[in-house]
Amino acid sequence: MYVTKVKLTNFRNYKNAEVELSPGVNLLHGSNGQGKTNLVEAINFFASLSSHRVAGYTPLIQQGEQSAIVSLELAHLERELLLEFEINNDSPNRARLNKSPVQKPKDILGYLNSVIFAPEDLDIVKRDPTNRRAFIDQLIVQFTPRMLGVYSDYDRVLKQRNTLLKSARATGTKGDSLSTLSAWDESLVKLGSEIIAARVAIASKLSPGLIANYQKIADTNNEPRMFIKSSILGSTILDGEEADDSEYLESQDREEIAELFREKLMRMRPKELERGITLVGPHRDDLVLILGSLPAKGYASHGESWSYALSLRLASLEILRQESKLGDPILILDDVFAELDSDRRAKLAELVLGNEQVIITAAVIEDVPHALSAKRFSVVAGEITNG
């Protein structure tokens, strides 16, 4: 699959812009702050209906405007698709597929698959569980668009349950609020187990590709591995904080996960009532990245962390490609070459060159390996031109 045309209206710094892309490599260059990343952000938006940079939709709309429109023309073999999305400030968002409105905005998911490499990817390895959860959850939504609904339902149940816990703590009315708490537990466990199972499944799917790509890029036998560290495991309760005894979860069986979840929830109940917050569930879990025998976070060097992040993305690309009905996912390399040493640049170039479409952004053309700088576009102040 490849993008043939992108049209942006009031999106970020683009008032009105249009660009025609071709299969193979497309290189967008220009100084910083001109809109290169905004353009690829718009393309990648259709993969999970979220930005790779910010949470929420408001930053995507140009300042002072009420709505932004992104429209994308895709081609796969003989087939052409037109995806359109209207992001609105005050009214619900709307989406259209081939000019006809879809029932719910999320119905537009599943038509575009993409994998984006960005400087922020380093955060997946180096920073907080939130970054790693965002990585794995966006991949899950690309695989199974239905999961977007599960995530938003889970968030709502979590909010309801936290409000209840907080008010139970404030008023101290334990007996009565406890019975309504169990009513929310049921939804929490049902939706939460589905999320946890999906994460374990995708982590095990990613593993072989992660190892293979890491060893190629870093030129080593050191083995990267990843696990879901779940708050539903672990027996002892220290002071409710990161009681670091949670083991790694390997089961993908929803029933089994639900059982563990339910039990842990019962054990944590006094702690939850004391803290006034939900302490068990996928929102407290982490995707632990191991390198050799040590956690990558805190132990891997800067270079190793980059190799790790690139391998995670390359592995995502491979599993998406395997299950895609629409050809290769679109590969986006956003400003990554500037971050890499020449050795990693060359290896990355070699690994991505065969992809059906690759979109690269760079401030300095010389940072991009020669093989990848065939077709160029210049981006200046929200205007895109050939060359």
Place this chain on the structure above:
Amino acid sequence: MYEGVIQELIDELGRLPGVGPKSAQRIAFYLLQADADQAKRLAEVLTEVRERVRFCEQCGNVAEAELCNICRDPRRSKASICVVEESKDVQAIERTREFKGLYHVLGGAISPIEGIGPDNLRIKELVSRLADPDIKEVIIATDPNLEGEATATYLTRMLSPMGITISRLASGLPVGGDLEYADEITLGRAFEGRRTVS
């Protein structure tokens, strides 16, 4: 901004659910231009509705007497009670003419965010009604959303020790619809709740 009473009317209308500032203005000017009688009748009905309509002491449905006309009706079966969130839901089920039992209106669903707990709903009243040995079945017909499901779960847990049959309305495919247009959650539920036919 208009002067005095007309702006007051627009503001009051704008407070109603589903009426925005534009619609409020349209309704206000319509009332100004309509027959004096029509506006007067509306005003009368408004006061009357607040004075006369009350809530059925038994089921919580809207009523004009101590009991609503469903609870008063001797032909209705006393063996089953259908639990709904709002009086509107009673009307929806009545239109089916499938259900011959009695109702119980909760007055909402459990939602901590909105500050609604079991104490704010007519759950105590339901429990005391169930002391009647004639009642054999409770049908829970709360909305099939997160809050409605939580309410149903809560009720089920609380009522099951009483030894009465408790059932929940099925959710699944709309009749006369196309399978391909059903969303994944509905379709998933329909699979979960499938029936053996032979």
